[in-house]
Amino acid sequence: MQVATMQSAARAQRLGAAVRRGKQARRQVVVQAASDTKFADYQPKVAFFFPGQGAQTVGMGKEVAEAVPAARQLFDRASDILGYDLLAVCAEGPKDKLDSTAVSQPAIYVASLAALEKLRAEQGEEAAAAADVCCGLSLGEYTALTYAGAISFDDGLRLVKLRGESMQAAADAQPSGMVSVIGLSADKVAELCEAASQEAPQGQGVRIANFLCNGNYAVSGGIAGCEAVERLAKGFKARMTVRLAVAGAFHTDFMAPAREQLQQALAGTTIQEPRIPVISNVDAAPHSDPDTIKKILAQQLTAPVQWETSVKTLLDSGLERSYEIGPNKAGRLRGVIAGIMKRIDKKHSIENITV
Template identity: 40%
Template sequence: MRAFIFPGQGSQAVGMGAALAAASPAAREVFQEVDDALGEKLSRLMAEGPEDQLQLTANAQPAIMANAIAVLRVLEKEGGIRLAEKADFVAGHSLGEYTALCAAGALDLATTARLLRLRGQAMQAAVPVGQGAMAALLGADLAKAQAIADAAAQGEICTVANDNDPSQVVISGARAAIERAVEIAKDHGAKRALLLPVSAPFHCPLMQPAADAMAEALAAVAIQAPLVPVYANVTAAPVSDPDTIRALLVEQVTGMVRWRESVLAMFDAGVTDFVELGGKVLGGMVKRIAPDAVATSVVSMDDIEALVKAL
């Protein structure tokens, strides 16, 4: 069995998608459709920068999605690969869940781009810059990370945001609490703790204003049943019902990304082949979570051609 998986924030880089667009009309169509949906040339920002603008959450989220969907469309239109025939499940990390839903036909591309632009803006606006923070705890599993967060909270928000893999958990919350967590992490058994260069504390209760904004936006869009089930971040379980998908996307804004559990659940369901489209971060996580699984990252035209031969 096979799952197509889609990356989250952090995989953006100036130049993303440029070579693919130069080589493929199918990729250019995706970037043009996203540009039209947003009413601006996001594709130019992706290709040329400046980097500080691309790093803004409101730009990075639709850009990462567009890049991954461009890879998928080249696979489909030029490689003759049909997702429904080659994938048993899809999943994505945080914003990647929207990409997965778009890939599986639950959301159309223009709607996905607009939702992610709004999601990025709402998450940025939810907490004033400087008041929130996130930190990666390396060499810490979920139990250690939870203990560190609890000890550092001292009445402030400090929670696990991303359970990425057995050796990397990300925490999120009020800046002072996160800084305390970084200071005490080694005492609680983590190898290292480092503040992340993010502009807001994602996936924690401080994001409630963004969750409210997404609830309103998602209520107004059509969601179809996906071609294959989507593993949801907040449940680490497959979902196909459109109303459930809508509710879980709202919950995801403040909830923990249960990526480690999602990969384990897919592996336990029989998935042995994980194909990451549009990034090179999740493949490494998959190998740390399920060492017996095969993980392939597909970004370039060469990657796509190799995958077509393998499938």
């Protein structure tokens, strides 16, 4: 009886540690430079949100490239930089090529900026320039920085190309994965991750990688850890789990090799002070110092995505309306970001501009 009690206490202690680690993961600290205070008192009214990997769908970009000359020019410019016909891959596939990390990331980046040209063509320059704050989900942060004038289109595309290729290489070198856990709070998912990690071999553990919204969190880690999450989830009262169709454990240390490559590329890239706040995935805060932005973009590859905190902070700061700008999975009534927003605040006004 005493042994059982001691085992129960030890388990409770471990689970408590997991919860604390989960909360700490949501409080990533970025050391700010003295020049990084331009947006300290920002008061958002209109936000542009840009999607991340997973938003791609075969057929995207075709109609907007035919209807909006500026959008077609973006695809043509991208094809020159990438060395292949990006519009053809977006419009015609094949799906497995478009879904690959190395291709989907530049494809989503360009398609999202093409959607912005669609907004400009349909609603005018005032609508296209309406945002006083922006952010993007993981990959989408690069699109947001381009919209905000911090990164040129060409440099942003080159960075995204390298990012996708290096993430694919890191995933190929060490098999890993991601699982979406539906129906649990963040603390419960942290407990689930701890339990799954205890069952997995060393180095195959999992942690929360995407804090999306209450009841919807994605965990990343080794294949054995992901399998353990799927096996144990019902015991933690999760409604369901979904294995994500991604190359590997994004936003964890499994992506450390990609982070090193990206750091080198960022060091040689010109980044300007953004004209409007861009909310970082790493710490849910805006940054104006170019060197800080470079550090954050590299850190983002191995740090959890703080989307839930980002959105709640914007809403608490007075955000009135939003646009989700970029491709959207075929058949969905709204984009992933709009769906998350409605889970957080049903009354918030958000419009989809999709391609």
